[in-house]
Amino acid sequence: MTRKMIQDFIKGEMIDQVDEWEKNGMVSREIWERAGELGLLCIDMPEEYGGGGMDFSFSALFIEELAKKGITGPGFSLHSDVIAPYLLKYGTEAQKQKYLPQMASGKMITSxxxxxxxxxxxxxxxxxxxxxxxxxxxxxxxxxxxxxxxxxxxxxxxxxxxxxxxxxxxxxxxxxxxxxxxxxxxxxxxxxxxxxxxxxxxxxxxxxxxxxxxxxESSGFKIMMTELARERLIVALNAIGGAEGALQQTIEYTSTRTAFKQPIAGFQNTQFKLAECATQLQIHQAFLDRCTQLLSKHKLTAESASMAKYSATDMHNKVVDECLQLFGGYGYMWDYPIARMYADNRVARIYAGTNEIMKILIARGLFKELFQEMKKAAKKNNVRS
Ligand SMILES: Cc1cc2nc3c(=O)[nH]c(=O)nc-3n(C[C@H](O)[C@H](O)[C@H](O)COP(=O)(O)OP(=O)(O)OC[C@H]3O[C@@H](n4cnc5c(N)ncnc54)[C@H](O)[C@@H]3O)c2cc1C
Missing domain, CATH: 2.40.110.10 (Butyryl-CoA Dehydrogenase, subunit A, domain 2)
Structure with missing residues (x-):
């Protein structure tokens, strides 16, 4: 039911506004308030603070559905799934009472x-x-x-x-x-x-x-390092939704567009490329489902979140690139959602920690003891010198 409600919201109230939002360089305030009215902001915040009191998997649904349709304007997930949890976990009662209900209603936008x-x-x-x-x-x-x-x-x-x-x-x-x-x-x-x-x-x-x-005071770095795992999973979920959306669009397009008297989908190259994309998508979806469950149980590690972020965004980039190729020249035209998807998703390898930084974090987990010994040795040498 939630998925259907989200899909109706996107189709009925968002898709047609994208051109206008792009022209303005920002979305409208109304769309934030409308998302709040529908209970789609701060979905997993407790009801006493105006939230939906639901599981994170419902937030994941919203993230994936927006990504499938290439809606990247409103930064709902950063607001609801990154900033609100910071407040819930580390905020004083007064801070929670002051900000969370306004955030859940969409009357207050955060960054x-x-x-x-x-x-x-x-x-x-x-x-x-x-x-x-x-x-x-x-x-x-x-x-x-x-x-x-x-x-x-x-x-x-x-x-x-x-x-x-x-x-x-x-x-x-x-x-x-x-x-x-x-x-x-x-x-x-x-x-x-x-x-x-x-x-x-x-x-x-x-x-x-x-x-x-x-x-x-002075605990900010530790807090950020703990909370960044959640932000990275969100970027990964976004990548999964985006890849699924690109694949759906391409299946539809190649089934109807013809060349050499047959649908583009009739060429083995098209079938193989899309088969590879669909396989990558499923493999990542399975890993991300596991990460989402772990996050709901507060057990998602920094290493797993980093693996999810770097691998899913790399996969998303490759899938969208392959899909765009199958659209031929139309794929390069802004009116086609695949062109927007191509331009929009590139940044995912950069923000929320670059994919290079993700690999550093994963490697830190692999060589934990060695790195600790190296750190100790460096400290000793500094003291001596
Ligand atoms: C559209 C967009 C939205 C954003 N939203 C936000 C936001 O809401 N809030 C916010 O605070 N920030 C935001 N950012 C910033 C984003 O998180 C940073 O751009 C990102 O963390 C990289 O930092 P940088 O740009 O300073 O690159 P640098 O840190 O200068 O890195 C440049 C290059 O060097 C590489 N590099 C750096 N260190 C190492 C290393 N030790 N080993 C190997 N390679 C390394 C990087 O991987 C990268 O390829 C956003 C960025 C963009 C583009």
Whole structure:
């Protein structure tokens, strides 16, 4: 029933708006509120905070159905499945009461500010700083490539606290967009995801009350590393939905388009290519179903999430490329969803941690003991020198 409701929502209220959203470089506020009304935001948040009180697998359904139709404009999953869980897990009761119900209704849009112009993969090197001023922090710095950035009403921002002291570390602050000194850049012109309002955030002497600290001071890096597993699984689920959508479109197209007096699907090359794509899709779907179950039981490891993210997004890229080829020249035309899918999905190998970083995390798990010994040895040598 949920799947059918989601499909109707996408078909009846979203698909026809994509051109307009692309022209504007962002989606409408109404679509956020409509998703909230239908109970599709914060699906697995407890009902007492306005959420759906359901299992994560229902969120996964929404992610996959959107991806199948190539809807990449509204950053619903980042909002509902990444930022809301940060609040639920690490927020104070007051923070949860203040933000979660508004997020679930779609009246408040949120973004996550980690990346900076000088650092993305190496998050410990962030420079945005929050000076302790007693009852508040004074925040100065800049974030870039922020999904939902332009439309967001509140951003969860990674900052450096206790600069230059022994306690220096990364902390997480909830910063409301109306705060004085908080500015946004215009949405970037990207090669894909053209209706997604990805932009820069600027902080110039922004006063952030101490009660907006999420979790403990200097614990931000540890929190992010724990929560990133969920974000990476979401990107992988998106890839599965996208690959399935591309495959469906291509089966339909090649069944009707003809060349040399037969459907394109009649050529063995077409059949073999699509057979390979379908096989890859099934293999990844099985692994991701397992990861989704593990996440629901809070047992998904960083290594498994990294495997899912890198492998599913690589697979998605290859599938869409093969599918586009089978559309011939039409595949290169923006009016054809396969062209959008091709442009939209490329970034998945880059964001939420690049696929190279995913392999580093997997390898860390493989060589745990060796790396620990190497770390100890390096520390000893530093002490001696
Ligand atoms: C459309 C879009 C949306 C985004 N949304 C968000 C968002 O909402 N919030 C947010 O905070 N960020 C967001 N990002 C940023 C994204 O997470 C970063 O771009 C990504 O983590 C890579 O960081 P970087 O761009 O600084 O690349 P770099 O870190 O400069 O990396 C450049 C290249 O070097 C490689 N590399 C780096 N370190 C190593 C290493 N140790 N070993 C091997 N190779 C390495 C990388 O894999 C990459 O290929 C978004 C980006 C895009 C494009």
């Amino acid at each position: 996550l500010g980690m990346t900076e112009p000088d650092c993305g993969s190496d998050l410990q090197a962030i420079k945005t700083k929050a000076e302790d001023k007693g009852d508040h922090y004074l925040v100065n710095g800049q974030k870039t490539f922020i999904t939902n950035g332009y439309m967001s009403d509140m951003s969860l921002v990674a900052v450096k606290t206790n600069n230059g002291t022994e306690k220096e570390g990364v902390s997480l602050l909830l910063i409301e967009s109306e705060s004085e000194g908080f500015e946004k850049g215009v949405p970037f012109k990207k090669i894909g995801m053209k209706s997604q309002d990805t932009c820069e955030l600027f902080f110039d002497d922004v006063i952030v009350p101490k009660e907006n600290l999420l979790g403990e």
